[in-house]
Amino acid sequence: MSRTTVPVTITVDGTRYTDEVEPRTLLVHYLREQVGKVGTVVGCDTSNCGACTVHLDGRSVKSCNVLAVQADGSEITTVEGLEKDGVLHPVQQAFHDCHGLQCGYCTPGMIMQSIDLLNENPDPSEEEIRSGLEGNLCRCTGYHNIVKAVQQAAGGAR
Ligand code: FES
Ligand code: FES
Structure with a gap:
């Protein structure tokens, strides 16, 4: 009989999980359905949003574009792993302060991508922020307050 699942061990937000997954399981579905990290959301399933x-x-990776088996042995951080001891991550705080969201659907991905952008470039220009967030779509805000939030977070890190 052929085997339909494979074991993976993945650390998610600091906790190590060993689970059986189907080889075709996408990382985002593993995170949401098996680990319960529903703060990470699916907007398209086709690597666009x-x-x-x-x-x-x-x-940063688009977790609908990675198989769970490809993350075997890795460490994953989701938006739920950013807050420490009740204190928001500076980028979360900046999105809050600058009203960098409306419906909030894009926000988990925007925040994770913004952190990656600031890790790479702690003092980005407005143009660099806009181009660094190009792969993250927001249908609500017109991006203006998102850019302001990243600028505020960058200012705080200086
Ligand atoms: S759900 Fe992954 S890019 Fe849209
Ligand atoms: S706040 Fe609604 S999609 Fe960005």
Whole structure:
């Protein structure tokens, strides 16, 4: 009989999980359905919107574009792993302060991508912020307050 699942061990937001997954299971579905990290959302399933963005070993990835088996042995950080001891991550705080969201659907992915952008470039220009967030779509805000939030977070890091 052929085997239909394979074991994976993945650390998610600091906790190590060992689970059986189907080889075709997408990382985003593993995170939401098996680990319960429903803060990571699915906006398109076709790598367009960026709503599913998480960090895989410290770099942002669209988790609908990665198989769970490809993340075996990795560390994943989701938006739910950013808050520490009740204190929001500076980028979360900046989105809150600058009203960088309306419906909030894009926000988990925007925040994860913004953190990656600031890790790479701690002092980005407005143009660099807009181009760094190009893969993340927002249907509500017109991006203006999202850019302001990233600028505020960058200012705080200076
Ligand atoms: S759900 Fe992954 S890019 Fe849209
Ligand atoms: S706040 Fe609604 S999609 Fe961005």
